[in-house]
Amino acid sequence: MRISPKTATLLVLAVLVALSPFFFPSNFYYRIGSLMFVNAIAVIGIVILTGYAGQISLGHAGFAGIGAYACALAPVHLGLHPGIAVFLGAAISGVLAWMVGRPILRLKGYYLGVATLGFGILVSMILTNERDLTRGPDGIDVPDLGLRALVNGLGLNLSNGQFWYFFSGICMILGAWIALNLFNSPAGRALRALHGSEVAARTVGVDVARMKLQAFVISAVYASISGSLLALQNRFVSPDIAGFMHSIEMVTMAVLGGVGSVLGAVIGAGILTLLPQVLTIFAEYEQLVLGLVMMLVMIFLREGLLPSILKRFRGRDE
Amino acid sequence: MSELLSIEGLGISFGGVKAVHDVSFKVKPGEIVSVIGPNGAGKTTLFNMISGIYRPETGRVVLNGEDVTGMEPHLLARRGMSRTFQNLQIFQSMTVLENAITGYHLQESGSVLADLFNLPASRRRAREAEAGARRLLERVGLERAAEREAGNLSYGSLKRLEIARALALGPKVLLLDEPAAGCNAVETEEIDHLIAEVAASGVAILLVEHDMKMVMRISNHIVVLDHGEKIAEGDPATVSRNPAVIAAYLGAEAEAEHADG
Numbered sequence: 001m002r003i004s005p006k007t008a009t010l011l012v013l014a015v016l017v018a019l020s021p022f023f024f025p026s027n028f029y030y031r032i033g034s035l036m037f038v039n040a041i042a043v044i045g046i047v048i049l050t051g052y053a054g055q056i057s058l059g060h061a062g063f064a065g066i067g068a069y070a071c072a073l074a075p076v077h078l079g080l081h082p083g084i085a086v087f088l089g090a091a092i093s094g095v096l097a098w099m100v101g102r103p104i105l106r107l108k109g110y111y112l113g114v115a116t117l118g119f120g121i122l123v124s125m126i127l128t129n130e131r132d133l134t135r136g137p138d139g140i141d142v143p144d145l146g147l148r149a150l151v152n153g154l155g156l157n158l159s160n161g162q163f164w165y166f167f168s169g170i171c172m173i174l175g176a177w178i179a180l181n182l183f184n185s186p187a188g189r190a191l192r193a194l195h196g197s198e199v200a201a202r203t204v205g206v207d208v209a210r211m212k213l214q215a216f217v218i219s220a221v222y223a224s225i226s227g228s229l230l231a232l233q234n235r236f237v238s239p240d241i242a243g244f245m246h247s248i249e250m251v252t253m254a255v256l257g258g259v260g261s262v263l264g265a266v267i268g269a270g271i272l273t274l275l276p277q278v279l280t281i282f283a284e285y286e287q288l289v290l291g292l293v294m295m296l297v298m299i300f301l302r303e304g305l306l307p308s309i310l311k312r313f314r315g316r317d318e
Numbered sequence: 319m320s321e322l323l324s325i326e327g328l329g330i331s332f333g334g335v336k337a338v339h340d341v342s343f344k345v346k347p348g349e350i351v352s353v354i355g356p357n358g359a360g361k362t363t364l365f366n367m368i369s370g371i372y373r374p375e376t377g378r379v380v381l382n383g384e385d386v387t388g389m390e391p392h393l394l395a396r397r398g399m400s401r402t403f404q405n406l407q408i409f410q411s412m413t414v415l416e417n418a419i420t421g422y423h424l425q426e427s428g429s430v431l432a433d434l435f436n437l438p439a440s441r442r443r444a445r446e447a448e449a450g451a452r453r454l455l456e457r458v459g460l461e462r463a464a465e466r467e468a469g470n471l472s473y474g475s476l477k478r479l480e481i482a483r484a485l486a487l488g489p490k491v492l493l494l495d496e497p498a499a500g501c502n503a504v505e506t507e508e509i510d511h512l513i514a515e516v517a518a519s520g521v522a523i524l525l526v527e528h529d530m531k532m533v534m535r536i537s538n539h540i541v542v543l544d545h546g547e548k549i550a551e552g553d554p555a556t557v558s559r560n561p562a563v564i565a566a567y568l569g570a571e572a573e574a575e576h577a578d579g
Binding site for chain 2: 184190193200207214260
């Protein structure tokens with residue numbers, strides 16, 4: 001039987017999540033693993049926006065910040081369960097993305113990049129300066145999601161690290177499933193079409209502005225959920241989450257892995273989450289080595305790691 | 319039969335230069351109208367104004383009785399206008415089949431939520447579009463290339479793919495910008511037949527083409543542009559005898575042929 005690329009990707013991800021713990025040198029790696037998966041969720045959103053639709057955002061960390069602070073603030077001020085706060089954050093992010101994207105995406109060119117850059121900085125400034133609400137740069141505690149107690153009540157005995165590893169892993173696979181559904185769906189085809197040739201997409205009836213806006217909103221929801229999960233597992237959040245560096249990190253992860261590919265996004269997120277841990281041996285040269293790795297990938301594997309490697313294999317087959 | 323597409327005094331200028339000036343003509347259902355003229359005569363500019371890519375400065379485009387001047391291309395598509403491009407606009411990284419399916423966008427698109435969660439409604443829409451696209455690929459002779467990446471196809475095949483994608487809309491008016499350019503004699507003849515067949519099914523066809531033999535063979539009506547202005551129109555026989563046309567266009571070619579012979 002032939003398995004579709006979608007099934008293959010999901011299988012690879014499931015095996016990755018299930019089997020990686022057998023190779024962990026210490027329990028600390030559950031923590032790194034769950035960080036990888038949470039980052040991967042945001043990066044899958046970037047794949048939809050940039051890889052499918054060809055639009056660039058430099059402010060997606062703003063949405064991660066909204067998702068994270070929703071989990072910190074909604075339980076305290078609105079009395080909502082942190083789990084519900086995740087959805088509230090996603091809804092706010094989606095609506096904001098719609099409002100920000102609507103006027104901009106009617107324009108051609110790289111306006112979205114500039115506008116989202118501004119949006120991200122704005123969110124980060126509000127989170128830093130509205131001390132009465134957010135406690136400013138010192139950050140704020142996030143309540144317990146309570147799901148681990150529930151799961152362990154069913155007879156499992158997961159440590160906090162283990163729980164978040166598997167929970168983030170499952171969320172990531174869900175996110176990948178949705179993104180892969182989109183890829184081969186009518187809407188996904190329209191996005192890829194306008195990426196390929198905007199003028200041709202318009203002449204076959206694609207409402208280009210509307211489709212770009214949908215991609216932007218969807219990817220904002222991904223970033224928001226990623227931010228929520230990060231805040232919930234850290235039990236703490238600071239405005240750094242909405243910072244410019246975090247936005248750049250998301251885009252870099254996507255580009256490194258291969259911006260058109262969901263599996264590539266996970267690999268890119270994995271490498272760039274893991275690398276700083278490994279590179280601590282380089283101490284103060286860490287950033288330097290990181291930058292060098294990125295440059296080498298861009299020079300020699302321009303389409304990103306996964307697509308370049310796959311292409312090389314296929315080339316050998318023929 | 320009354321006209322389906324009516325072009326009334328269209329004009330546009332770029333940087334003070336009149337690219338197209340006061341061009342009018344009409345296209346009826348099932349009719350093939352060709353726009354000819356030397357390079358730079360404004361043929362593609364005219365097409366871009368009719369299909370909503372440029373907004374004309376003067377004049378009107380009337381489609382099926384409705385003024386659609388300067389209307390967005392995706393709204394024109396909804397009203398039954400479809401087109402191909404002189405410099406191919408193919409979705410390179412998609413397969414041939416996917417390219418054809420995008421032509422069914424208006425029929426297959428529905429709720430994006432259904433698409434995200436792979437709901438039965440989304441799958442059914444996609445399946446129907448795929449079946450239609452496969453039939454169209456068969457019609458243009460590309461069914462065996464369906465799964466190949468479009469970027470790897472030959473130029474002639476891409477031309478046919480673009481026509482297939484345009485036909486997927488089920489257009490009332492089809493604008494073809496040099497459909498036979500870069501094609502060999504066999505491919506040109508195939509495209510010839512395809513166009514005649516589409517016209518016979520009642521579609522109004524507007525054609526820009528450099529292959530004069532093809533134009534003379536299949537056109538019901540010819541509009542001649544020179545320096546952005548209409549200098550003649552009529553049936554092929556009338557136009558080919560028109561002295562202004564011979565001077566501006568056919569003359570140049572006749573001289574060239576004479577020199578060849």
